Amino acid sequence: MWKKIFGNTKDENSNTYTSLLENIDRTRLPRHVAIIMDGNGRWANGKGMVRSAGHTAGVKALKRTLKAASDFHLEALTVYAFSTENWKRPTAEVDFLMKLFSEYLEKEIAEMDSENVRIDFIGRLDGLSPALQKQIDDARRRTVNNTGVKFNVAVNYGGQDEMVRAVQSLAQDVKAGSLDPENIDSKLLESRLDTKDLPPVDLVIRTSGDIRLSNFLIWQTAYAEFWFTDTNWPDFTKDDLAKALLDFSQRDRRFGGLNKKK
Ligand code: IPE
Ligand code: IPE
Numbered sequence: 001m002w003k004k005i006f007g008n009t010k011d012e013n014s015n016t017y018t019s020l021l022e023n024i025d026r027t028r029l030p031r032h033v034a035i036i037m038d039g040n041g042r043w044a045n046g047k048g049m050v051r052s053a054g055h056t057a058g059v060k061a062l063k064r065t066l067k068a069a070s071d072f073h074l075e076a077l078t079v080y081a082f083s084t085e086n087w088k089r090p091t092a093e094v095d096f097l098m099k100l101f102s103e104y105l106e107k108e109i110a111e112m113d114s115e116n117v118r119i120d121f122i123g124r125l126d127g128l129s130p131a132l133q134k135q136i137d138d139a140r141r142r143t144v145n146n147t148g149v150k151f152n153v154a155v156n157y158g159g160q161d162e163m164v165r166a167v168q169s170l171a172q173d174v175k176a177g178s179l180d181p182e183n184i185d186s187k188l189l190e191s192r193l194d195t196k197d198l199p200p201v202d203l204v205i206r207t208s209g210d211i212r213l214s215n216f217l218i219w220q221t222a223y224a225e226f227w228f229t230d231t232n233w234p235d236f237t238k239d240d241l242a243k244a245l246l247d248f249s250q251r252d253r254r255f256g257g258l259n260k261k262k
């Protein structure tokens with residue numbers, strides 16, 4: 001049966017996977033899903049449009065996906081919106097993206113708040129404009145007591161940069177005399193990462209057909225499951241998320257141990 005379902009070609013209007021998910025054993029679903037929202041530019045090019053149109057369409061996909069994450073009762077959703085390497089793009093594209101983030105927050109924050117979403121941000125936020133930093137801070141503070149999905153947006157985020165900042169913070173403590181290097185272990189290092197308040201990443205989804213991490217959550221994905229799709233991010237639907245979650249539910253996670261006896 002699974003083969004038959006997973007072998008089906010994509011049907012835009014289908015909610016096959018969403019319906020199947022309703023009957024699933026919830027303990028088999030991920031707590032924390034992280035998404036590399038890729039393929040906006042290719043989506044636009046394929047339609048003869050400019051890349052920025054792809055980013056605008058990508059915001060719609062993000063809204064859909066956040067709603068779906070709430071519907072599926074995920075504990076945490078982390079999305080990769082802008083990497084530390086994305087500054088290499090033409091200034092016009094970078095400026096467009098920054099403006100889009102700002103508009104997104106301005107337009108969506110009230111609804112997110114009313115839907116009990118707790119929004120947070122990871123990455124080197126002090127590298128963003130003061131105005132955007134203020135919006136980020138306001139959004140975070142406004143929703144900090146919400147108890148629904150923990151929605152984390154990675155902006156100016158790089159896994160290597162995050163590790164460097166974590167190591168710097170430990171080194172500061174060593175220098176100040178409050179930390180013995182021998183007491184540094186993975187738990188302590190983890191407590192200095194941007195994701196310290198989040199459950200471990202269970203599932204990484206990447207759209208658009210590229211099969212790489214691109215510096216996303218390099219520490220946190222040590223034992224994550226991966227799910228790739230050729231669908232470009234602007235075309236990603238609730239049902240695609242359901243499909244990924246169903247696939248995850250069939251995986252046998254061993255964490256270096258042995259299979260549970262079936
Ligand atoms: C992802 O889409 C969005 C960002 C990286 C900001 P891309 O802009 O990378 O689109 P492609 O990969 O060039 O198609
Ligand atoms: C990763 O996508 C970053 C985001 C989705 C924000 P990229 O498009 O920047 O990744 P590469 O350059 O193809 O590896």
Ligand code: MG
Pocket residue numbers: 038039040
């Ligand atoms: Mg890309």
